[in-house]
Amino acid sequence: MEEITIKDIARICGVGVSTVSRAINNHPDINPETKQKVLNAIREYNYVPNNSARNLKRQDARAVAVLVKGIGNSFFSExxxxxxxxxxxxxxxxxLQHVDFNxxxxxxxxxxxxxxxLRGIIFLGGYFHHSEEKLSQLHVPFVLSTIGVLPREYNRHFYSSVTVNDEKxxxxMVDYLIRSGHRDIAIICAKTTDASIGRLRLQGYKKALRDNGIPVREDLILSMKPDIEDYSLENGYVVAREFLERAARGGNGRRxxxxxLYAISDALAIGAQKALAEAGIDVPGEVSLAGFDGVEIGKYVTPSLTTIKQPVEKMALETIHILFDIIEGKSAHQHRVFAGELTVRASTRDIRHTAQNGISKKGGIV
Structure with a gap:
């Protein structure tokens, strides 16, 4: 889409260019309804009405914006x-621009x-569910980095992306837990409205269960709290604490x-670990705990966290490479999918040999 001009705004509103100029400059000699119509069009089409902004376009703009959802996540910090x-x-x-979770x-x-x-934009993390019409208003190259895009959501010739195969x-991770003897596996996942990474990671969880002949239990699918920042330590802590409280009310002799318990980010898992510790739940003695991302702090919590490690450096370098290829006119849109690494640490254990010692292979303390 071409850059919108003052003539375009005038044509859209059915008025003259001078009328648009009066509306922009808050001139008193303009009908209030006409003025509002012009201002609405300016907002809708993201017209840049000031001379300084237009002058900046004529200069050699040499800035790239990185928009981050979840800036507190150490994975993004790296x-x-x-x-x-x-x-x-x-x-x-x-x-660098922090975008609030809402x-x-x-x-x-x-x-x-x-x-x-700006000459380019990197969207880092968060949900991504926007129309191509809206995205086309950006007028600058952009790359979606570590953002899960469902295959049918967008035309792949319209955007660039760098990610892991979140579902795979x-x-x-879930298949590893199953092979370690676990059948009742809870998951801390995204909200039901999530349309990107969260949905893909939940789909991977469900597919692993079904492929191993294990029914999906809705009572073990624990969604993040909508009023707390997504993928945060606090969200993992609160979700796990409420899960423990429900289990205690349910009775039936099991804690x-x-x-x-598998959390779809390391931050969620580490938050959950605190709730488990406060409740006196031994990890991994009573429950194995696993995350996703491979953040550095996961090696230093006690016990150290089993996780899917994303190749941070490779993904960051490839994101920059793709963006500048587009900026410099060397290539059109590109897509790179990296493999993660299952990193087994002390927070999980194999329970296949412990059924006779009080842990049922069907799950839970007996």
């Missing part, structure tokens, strides 16, 4: 550090395009209705 170094090598500056990242990006001298890697 990626941002690598990206910033690579952007500096290109003699560009990096604009904000629309494309709306934030559209504002940044107006305000900053989630399947890998937990599962022998393994």
């Amino acid at each position: 990626m941002i550090k690598i990206m910033e170094a690579q952007i500096k090598k290109k003699k560009y500056s990096m604009v 904000e629309d990242e494309v709306d934030v990006a559209l504002e940044l395009v107006k305000e900053k001298r 890697e989630s399947y890998k 937990l209705p599962c022998t393994a």
